[in-house]
Amino acid sequence: MIDLDGDGSIRMNLGDLETLTTYGIPVKVLLLNNQGDGMVRQWQDLFYQNRYSGSDKTLHAKDFVRAAEADGFPFARRIERREDLDATLAAFVAAAGPAFVEVRVDPGAHIYPMIGPGMGYKDMITGRFIKGRAQRDVKVDRSAGF
Numbered sequence: 001m002i003d004l005d006g007d008g009s010i011r012m013n014l015g016d017l018e019t020l021t022t023y024g025i026p027v028k029v030l031l032l033n034n035q036g037d038g039m040v041r042q043w044q045d046l047f048y049q050n051r052y053s054g055s056d057k058t059l060h061a062k063d064f065v066r067a068a069e070a071d072g073f074p075f076a077r078r079i080e081r082r083e084d085l086d087a088t089l090a091a092f093v094a095a096a097g098p099a100f101v102e103v104r105v106d107p108g109a110h111i112y113p114m115i116g117p118g119m120g121y122k123d124m125i126t127g128r129f130i131k132g133r134a135q136r137d138v139k140v141d142r143s144a145g146f
């Protein structure tokens, strides 16, 4: 079993990492760390002119790999470079018992498709890479660099 987690979500139940090691439960935890509540931040990018309230965690100091090590994870690693992905993920899946891997991802990346507030399916926003139907004009401020 592989738990795909976010840095915001895992903060809500981080104590249960220890449950896995206490009982030897072989769950693999794959953390996608974009240093914030990305789903919330995306709305603030698109509809609130990049005004971030409560969604930015770039100043937070949590070292998730050390947290997993402290809870006794025999396998706890961080992936920061794309070229390390394949080998580290293969070792992660092959590791016996509970295993933890943190993948650092782009804090500015958006997730599509999405439906904005007050919009319907016909207004689905598909982003830069998905070819969609004609879209309602959503003004996107890309000054933050994405």
Ligand SMILES: Cc1ncc(C[n+]2csc(CCOP(=O)(O)OP(=O)(O)O)c2C)c(N)n1
Binding pocket: 005, 006, 007, 008, 009, 010, 032, 034, 036, 037, 038, 039, 040
């Ligand atoms: C218990 C609970 N609290 C709050 C929310 C609202 N919420 C939805 S997504 C989200 C942010 C999740 O951040 P993260 O896990 O880092 O995922 P990301 O979008 O960055 O990939 C929050 C707070 C929720 N869905 N459930």
Ligand SMILES: [Mg+2]
Binding pocket: 006, 007, 008, 032, 033, 034, 035, 036, 037, 038
């Ligand atoms: Mg996140």
